[in-house]
Amino acid sequence: MHNLKLMTWNCRSLKANLSQFKVKLYTEKPHVACLCETWMKPGHEPTFINYRVNWAHRTNKAGGGLACLIRRDVAILENKFTIHRGGLLEVQLISIKTNKGKLNIINTYNPGKNITKNEFNHYFDQLTEFSILVGDFNAHNSYWDVSSTNNTTGNNLLEALQENISVTLLTPQSFPTYMNPRNGKYSTLDLCFVPSKWYPISNTNISGDCGSDHAVIMIEIRVKPDCMTFKTRQRWKFETGSWTNWKSKLKEHKTPSNNIQENYTVFCKNILESAEQTFRKTKDTCNIKYCKPWWTKECDEAVKTKSRIKNYFRKHPTIQNLIELRKAEALVKRTTRACKKQSWERYASEINSFTPAGQVWSKVKSLRNNFVRENNPLIINNNIITDPVSKTEEIAKHFQQTMSSPKKDNTHLLLTLAYALCDEDTEYNQSFTKYELIGILEDLKNSSSGNDLIHNKFLKNLPDSYIEFLLHIINQCYNKSVCPTEWKEALIIPIPKPGKPLSSPESYRPISLLPCTAKVMEKLVCRRMEYMLERGNKLSYCQGGFRKKLSTLDLICNIENDIRKVLIDKKICILVCFDLKSAYDRVCQMGLLYKLAECGIKGKMLAWIKEYITERTFTVYYEGEYSSKKTTTSGLPQGSSLSPMLFNVMMRDIPTHSGVKYTAYADDISIFAEGDNQKDVLNIIQTNINEITRWADKWGMEFNVNKTKAMIFSRKKNIKKCNIKLKCMDIEIVNQHRYLGMILDAPYLTWKQHIKQLKTKVLSKMNILSSVSHQHWGADRVMLLRLYKSLVRSVMDYGCIFYDSSSKTNLKSLDPVQNRCLRIAIGARKTTPVLSLEVEADILPLDIHRKMVIMRYHARVSELPHWVPAKMNLFYENKVLTKKKWSIINVPPLSVRVQYAYQEIETSPSKDLASDLISPFPPWLDLTKFVEDDFMSSTVKETSEMEVNQIFKSNMENKYQQYLEIYTDGSKHTTENTTSAGMIIGKLDVMEKWLLSPYITVLGAELFAIDRALRWVLENADKIITNKGIVILTDSLSAIQLIQDRLPKTYRYRIFGIQNSILHIMTKMKICIQWIPSHKNIIGNEIVDKIAKDAQNNKFSTLSRIAKEEKVREIRIMTRNMWQRVWRNSVLYHNKGKFLTNIKECVAYWPWASNKIRVIETVMSRLRLGHAGVKQHLLRFNISNDDKCECREVETITHFLLECPIYSIIRRNMKTDL
Template sequence: HHAQRQTVTNGRFGPIMTAIYVSKHIAATQIDTSHLNTPSNEYVTVQCRLGHNTKDTIITNAYWLPKHPNANLGWLAKHSAEYKSHPVLIAGDFNSHSTSWGYKRTTSNGRKLAQAMEVHQYTLLNDTTLPTRTGNSVEHDSSPDLTWYNGPVPATWDNLQETLGSDHCILQTSLTYPQTRRKSSQGGLRTKMTKWDKLRTELEELPTPSSYQEWVDILHSTYRKHTKHIINTPDQEHVDSHLLSLWDKRHRMIQRWKKNKTNRPLKKAIQAITEEAQEYACTLTTENWLQTFDQLNGQLHTSRVWQILRSLVGQAKPRHTLTKLLMHAGADPESLARDIQKLVYPHKPTLSPLPDHPPESPDSLSTGINSPFSMNEIQAALHNLKRNITPGMDGITYTTLRNLPEHFLEPLLDQINQAWETGILPHEWKTDLIIPIPKPGKPPNQINNLRPISLTSCVGKLMERMALNRLQWHLETTDSLAYTMTGFQSHVSTQDAMLRIYEDIYQNASTTQLRTIASVDIHKAFDSVAHHTILDNLLDTAPGSRMYNYVKAFLTDRTVQIQVNDFISPDHTLTAGVPQGAILSPTLFNLALKNLPGKLHEIPHLQHNIYADDITVWCCTGSPADQEATVQAGLDTIHTHIAQLGLTCSPTKTEYIVVSNATGQKADDYRALIQLHINGTLIPRRRTIRVLGFLLQQDGKADEWLSLITKQINEIHHMLTRVSRRNRGLKYHEMRKTVEALVYTRVMYNQPYVTLTTTQIRKLETALRKCTRLTLGVPRFAPNHLLPLTGIFNTLDERITMHRHAQHERLGTSRQGRRILDHQHYDTSQLPSIPPNSPPWDSLPRLHVLPLPRNMCPEAHSSRREDRVKRLTKQGEPPDTDLYFTEASYYPDRCRTAVTNDTYSHTTLHEGVPSPTAAETLAIAEAIIINTHHHDRILIRTDSQGACRQFRDNTLPPHVHALIQQHLTTHPHLNVTIQWIPGHQGMGGNLRAHALSRAEGNPGPPTLWPESYDPREHRKQLHKARTAILKELRMTVSTLPHPPPHFTREESAILRRAQTHTLMTPHHKHYIQGLPGRPYCPHCGSHPSNIHMIWDCPHANPLISATLHQLPPDLHPNSWESWITPPKDHQHLLLPLLIQHVHNALGEEW
């Protein structure tokens, strides 16, 4: 639930006495009443949208201090006039006596209140025969809580006669709104459930549609047929019988006490049973909460878990954004949509006609980048598109497209190729439904704080992805974009831009040399960029006529419809901008800025980085006057250039800092020598600016970032304490993954590029240790020196060292990355040359990879793997098809590939193969090029998903691709299908291939892998090596074994507490409770340390013998240390017995 609370300026009136909580499914906005609050009166008012097609309801909660004669009612007249046509409810604790509501006398405040409410036609809803406050032995029952109402909607009032331990009763007021629409007869939310297997089966049996429109109609009808709308009825809440019994008993006691309020023992009994019920209710609530997270163990791969965790951290998706904006502005959806359209998509006059592509020869129109799209390209694009994307107005989702059989993809491919060849796109592919969403960190009370997101057709996006693959290949091959443009480029990121800034400005601290960095903000860049510039710059790269005409058609005559709740505006034609949310848009925007880096490079000593619409320029040499002239020249160049694109810089949002490691007023005066402006308007100089998510300070320090990250770590730590306790909630291994994902990713995004002092590092490590202790399940007093011995997380030094090394290695695998390294004076001359990527259209013909199933981990999803093997075995060998099984055994110096079926077996020895995936790919290629196929169709089954992806995504090693291409060319009737199967699950052919690949014997001289550099394979190896090194570093210092995966949260916590000597023995209890004197063992009087209570104490000896009696004597540990750190072979025997012994020795208070 969302709390609406009225704050008091500077807290001068003491604690807040009023609050309104609004259920999260109700749209509500708070009305400012701070000017009404006085030391004796406090008000909070919310505006709620409770009914459809009705005025919003205004609810005010009031509190008047008792026995204060000066009640403030001057606001009521204005309040009533402003909301005259609205239902208005005013309720609260007025503490005013009047005979009109059951008091024996009328006070001044009571008379004023009754008169004012009568003048403004408010009705008192209270039943004056039912007091709202329970008196005591010296006070009568009374009614200080009043509810007044004025409005057309019927209202009813009820006193629930329940106080929940207070002296005020719970009052319920119900407003009955007309039901203008009903989602269902049963109510509740509706969820769609589609039976995809039945949809695929039906589509496979249907003939191929003859036209695109027929394809769309069949798809819609089949989808509706196999999709059900399920009503999610609220879960029936479990009523605890014990709590119900306590409450019933309490209710009977209260009824007895009301008849004799002088019965003090009964009053004390009521208080006691109320406290007992409250404590039990809290325990029950905690149990239900932890039970929820017990069920999430093993589900970290699902989005639901992360949605819950983000919500607990405070990152839940905002609700009712547009409704709240409508309520705040007092507007209707149509006018709000019109205002958003004027603000975001203002009409701009059309410039000269867009240029045409020069004519091309007929031969070039069917080859190269102009060639028609292939089935392999559409399948690769489908597999690489994001999942769970909201569809456009046609309602066709990516999931639907992924579930289409191949013969149903053919009409879609024909339509895409028709659009590609003619340069004419269907209208529905160019119609965007605009959904305004709030910008991160900004309140949704102004349309300036909204960001328009385009929902376009998923079919159109599919073609965008296919065209983008070709366009990116073309731009990379022709080196059309500068290396300083790091936005939406392959294998570079924001951290690479920050690497340059850090090494140029922050790495070498100086108190004399100033360094200036400016961040330029472009006003509504994506929505305003001129189409003419994009196409001119695209034409300069010679992309081919079909690519050019497609982009031209994509940009021109686009229409948008803005949706505000249920209202959808008419079509509005765009004359500028690229749609936010479209796949092509970031690359097209990069094209618009293509010529800017060259102009900035001409300015001596100026450095820059362009990440989409975020432009950063800096200078780190020269005097203040020289730096000012250099950076100002860069700003002038940016302003002039983007003005030609139809864009403008925002002087108020553009900002800069002047970095100097000196401190004091003299340093500030020195920084003030540099002043910058844009188009004659001074831009502000800040102490801290944010660039691409990084906080940059003018003093070269990292105080702001450290304060922010420690606050975030503490918030996440607090959230994790809610989802995992020492004995319940998320388990050990799930907690480790969660901390890595939520904490260390945030830290490692910034920390490699800031300079921390020793004190700051200790502060950061202290915050991280809190998460480490929580993950381990140990208390706060667990010794610091024992935490690294658990090997659960790498140290910050290890992470930073590996991050910097991995970043340099990654940059060395791409041309753009190497240019960045060259610019930063790193030697790249010894790196192998990068071969050109194969073009996307150069895919293997007549080769199809069946969809890869998800969630097939051998450990976590063994039942799913067994079920898949059973189904494939039951299907048997397809008719008129040769079935082959492939396998590869890989060793660093050699590998052996195997191909087999019922009548054929062959093995080959290879040397120099770079990875197991490459070996599996070779095995599949050898199965394809066999010359003894009996049929024109072959089915190859492999247990390597990586090899399947290489074939599917057309990322094969060049020589393997050429080998298969040549064979398919000489065998034009051969059709190849590749299918993934679970390995080592009992499928006969897979077992034979596995045994054959590991068989002894000499299959002949080895085949050498060509000595060509494969950057894709290199990046995979670097990632694996980095993961292995980090794991090895953890294991090197780890002397305490990890809890087995099957251990519960409680068992893992007991083990970790035993290893860190933090079991709750009398020693710890003594000092936690602050008892006087020294602690002692209750059994023998010795010091009650962990080792003594569990191992050394004579009382523990019979418990140890009873626990270990089932083990052979040679396996018995000879010391406590040997029990908490047993050999790896004996851990599965000794660790469970250790848990049992701790329970026997310490009970449940371990």
């Protein structure tokens, strides 16, 4: 531990001398820095690396101000301090912990006033035996400055010092802390007072200057501040080695034994031993980087020159030398300012469309990063705890209390569980297959490892023998219903909750890290359990959390739709939003197992889940220390892949009274009821709340009454105050409440408050765009527009399908946000018309964009099952509502607004494409056995037609002898904009061809053909039963790969239909879809290719439903067509933005509009937009006296570039160069 280092300095404007001070601060690295005369204003304070700052601004007038910078590794303590009533000193106090105890540091500034002895005594009396008083006292006295003339403040300070014998002046006599800029004379104004017994162990010295007329003073006291060493978990540096080397160093494992723990230990040991020999690890300590990239040699030279001139001026204080000193000081400021600007410009210019995406987002993240490490003591029962081990243990105790609940009498559940644990005759209880394990390993993300340091990258790169070894361990665990000890241990990292006091353990959120191997096992179990729950419809249709393809928007859609109908029908609706206290941590484990058994989860799966979630332990890692192991008696494992689905099972049977609807997204639960009479609705809601309370008590759940809110929606004027109770306590009835990220406002649901807060939220993100762009330097327009879409518009997009129903005034308040971002991105002037701005940037106006998002959401919902409430609202309950008349007061629900949006772009709404949430194929069935893409081992492009045909004939004879061959193909004619598909069965002389919608893609046509082929097989199964099997041959590898996927990201409706057909056919005969290469003269493929192309000549299209992805493409095209019409009409109507129409006839993306050189990019944009610095434009805004060029013609952009004779030589030279 080092001695306490304290810096004190009168900065005389911190902003003016910030660069030099940062260099000094980052070089000296004092534990505490006390500044006075900062001259800062609230909201404009700078930040410092590894320092937290306590500001004390002068609020009544300019000047003054104090700041204390405390290094983040130093422990800060609470303090009590009283200010002298009517005092003139500016005073600030901080307290830190040292090996001697609590140390108070008082920072002081006298703004040139006569300070009384009483005021000095007031502060001296508060100095404990461990206190330091520093600052600029503006006190002159010969006691500490022989050459000075005493003033009133100096005399009073000396008298107060003499009366307080326990305080000593540490500042040496005639210590040169201040230089008079008029005569170069030094005086002692900055003083330091310490306890008398500390005088022998303290010293002070001058540490140069940082641009102010006061010197920087360094004080060193031989006490040890309580400093924390920032530690972190070690991570593997995978870039330091190769996976080939790692695999080669893996030991050959022996034949697995029957001991699961022994097998798992060998598995992990071999992986880690090989990793230690191949990859390096990061250090376990965090080194703070005091970055000064902008400080260059030029800055050093300027400072040295200034110091040399300053010393010369001190010896020879003449006017000429003073002038030279002022010049040197100005040069330092100019140099540092210029270097800082150039450094930032280089940094910002690296963020462009040619920079790798990872580097770009790393830079953007660094601009937004607010996470800092600090030494924050805990306060437990008024006891201050600063020791990292003790703090870690206290946080662990708090988490243990949260994850433990009183034991309940569950004897009535034991009989059902005992029976369920014995049932094993089910497919989902079979051993896991290698196909399942490989599918899980391929989908693993690079998430943090658990305590065992086995990272997912190790598992993804396992050789085949180790995959078999891992599968053996997993099946041992599953069949015997046991787990290795390490799987039941969690490592918890406490993360501070925003806005909470860091001195309380309750202010930390547990982030749990589990062994990656355990999470692989969880995913295997979860995938099977999800299949059983979803295919068996065991979950409530109102649950939207942690379910494939469902989102928070679907639940908000239900609430918004019901509220709108209530307002339309002039009824009343009461909405109650519940808050579950520590929802995951209070789950009753026995109750959960009972509910799983009710859902049909029995046998090995139930037994393994029981073993996995019970009797778990955890260790807390905080500030580099580990707590002792703690046990849990309730709850689900945090960070587990299995926990979300288990929590859904726990919440599946929330009771609902007749007339009450509910939505649940994880632990965000809401109920709502409507009616004509407030009293009746209130009774229904209260009855349901009572039922939910009893349900919660039964299963060990607890609601937080203070965070549970109620809202009343109605257009009725006679709404009375009412009491809604939860556990005999009143639920607060509010007019605004945030639910699933949207702020609902009662009683009319105007979304006004949501839009207001949304605008505030995106302002900080807009600043990122401003900071990395300029007219002459910075990121290019492609990257800036990408940042706008990612950081700003994405935030505005969430929930815009709902708040689009707000008033035009509210919605218009968001337009300036986009307008400003576009001006930043393309470098346009503020005078540029918005119409031209949007077209130049190729960004839709926000009102049109919101309509497109609404239609895209409608297309997404079209693929959801019929039972999803959002699907019912948008597709089945809008026929009556469309006949009503709408107004600003009578706002239509989303189901009606969708129809109007489609009408505006002149296209039909998306058709119902209802499909299941998950694949119909059971996880334990290997899809690759039915859909194959392994035609040949070598590359097709490098193989001749003759060889390909030989391989094809060989495959058909060996694998598909006596199979019925069906060839399918899809075709797209780009010039004619037509899509078609075909199918042939040569043996049966069957040939079919279809002309499809022009919006269907080639991939969509290929999938359509395969789907029709499978349907033909199902319809004609009796006729072809004599064949050994069916093989469908297609040349679309993309289609094959999609069909093999259980979680297809696109064409889900078509893929699930194909997979379902395969399931039905395989019960009657063998079926396989085989990929074959295209354009290799395979006869059947060539014939079907001609048939598919010939189908483009069909007179009528086949009525086929367009997939969601194709509908979204159609919506995008039609929306842009509408934007084209709106833009042209608006230009004619408003007479603005005409100049751009001469250059750009239609809205379209121009890739050549971007340029690597930012200044060229912005200049070209301004020229196209017609708002450049020519006099005709400047005259319109009274910036120029006339519109004449030097040649006395009107100076327009055209004249300036093409016609003006003054620049004829320059134009001629430019043409020659081109």
